[in-house]
Each structure stands twice: as C-alpha cells, then as structure tokens.
Amino acid sequence: MKRYATAHWEGSLKEGNGTLTTQTTTLDKTQYSFKSRFEEGVGTNPEELIAAAHAGCFTMQLSAYIGEEGFAIENIETRCDIDFVDGVIATSHLTVNAKIADITADTFQELVQKAEKNCPVSKVLNATISSTATLL
Known part of the structure; x- marks a missing residue:
C-alpha cells in the first residue's frame, strides 16, 4: 500500500x-x-498533521490489541501533543481516555504501552514518545 x-x-x-x-x-x-x-496564522502545519497521524495510528493499534484480548470498546479518545524545539520534533505525548467493558487497569496500561511502541507512526518518529492513559 x-x-x-x-x-x-x-x-x-x-x-x-x-x-x-x-x-x-x-x-x-x-x-x-x-x-x-x-505563530497563530490560519491553516495547518506539519507538526499538527504529525500529531493527528500519531493519535489516529496509536488509537487504531490500541483498538486492535484490545479486540485481540476479547474486550468490548465503547470508545477511545487520544490527544497527541507534539513538542517542536529548535527545529526538531522532540517529543510526542499521547493522552488516552477510554471506556472499555470489563478490562482491568493493569491490562489496559499494558496494552497502551504495547500500542505506544508498536504503532507504525511511533516507529517512524525519531522523538521521545510517552503516554498517559485513563480508563473512564
């Protein structure tokens, strides 16, 4: 593809x-x-597009892992904050909020970490990647 x-x-x-x-x-x-x-001009920018790509890719990867474990997903919402410092995308932080039936907090955190490391966008970024995840 x-x-x-x-x-x-x-x-x-x-x-x-x-x-x-x-x-x-x-x-x-x-x-x-x-x-x-x-600055604050009209339009998008590369960092915003990378943030959208990372949030989307990570969320799809997490949903795949949760589904493989047999849990039902009500919803997952991921915000990605990109930090652009001195001409370098230095960090990408994922903030995850999810409603998933019957999953334990430990299992959820394990799957979040697995998705953080394995989504294709995470793999292509040369940045420090972190996440904070909350079960709702």
Missing part, C-alpha cells in the same frame, strides 16, 4: 504560503504558512 500527499509553496519562507493536498482529498489545497507553523 502506498499513499501520497503534495505540497505547493509560493514565495519566501516567512512571507510565502502554501497548500497541502492528500491523495483522498481530505486535505484539498489546505493552507499552511510560516505563521500557521510558528
């Missing part, structure tokens, strides 16, 4: 702007710029 996205940029780094389009057109000429990355 291969996926793609394209970036189009016009102008200098600080004054220019660009658009991002994904293969599925979920992002379709979505605006991004220096201001949306480093």
Whole structure:
C-alpha cells in the first residue's frame, strides 16, 4: 500500500504560503504558512498533521490489541501533543481516555504501552514518545 500527499509553496519562507493536498482529498489545497507553523496564522502545519497521524495510528493499534484480548470498546479518545524545539520534533505525548467493558487497569496500561511502541507512526518518529492513559 502506498499513499501520497503534495505540497505547493509560493514565495519566501516567512512571507510565502502554501497548500497541502492528500491523495483522498481530505486535505484539498489546505493552507499552511510560516505563521500557521510558528505563530497563530490560519491553516495547518506539519507538526499538527504529525500529531493527528500519531493519535489516529496509536488509537487504531490500541483498538486492535484490545479486540485481540476479547474486550468490548465503547470508545477511545487520544490527544497527541507534539513538542517542536529548535527545529526538531522532540517529543510526542499521547493522552488516552477510554471506556472499555470489563478490562482491568493493569491490562489496559499494558496494552497502551504495547500500542505506544508498536504503532507504525511511533516507529517512524525519531522523538521521545510517552503516554498517559485513563480508563473512564
């Protein structure tokens, strides 16, 4: 399986702007710029997109592990906070809240740690990855 996205940029780094389009057109000429990355401008930025990718990938991986153990998932919500420091994505922190029938707190934490280490986005990130998980 291969996926793609394209970036189009016009102008200098600080004054220019660009658009991002994904293969599925979920992002379709979505605006991004220096201001949306480093200040409070309109549009998205690479770190926000990585956070979304990591939250989504981790949550799917966790749901797979929970399902393999035979537990019923009511819902899982994951927030990913990316820390961009000195031009490097330094950390990715996952905050997980989940409602899962009959699972113990210890089993849940074990599966969270397993998903944190094994989701494909975690494997590609060269950053410190951490998580906090709460059963609701």
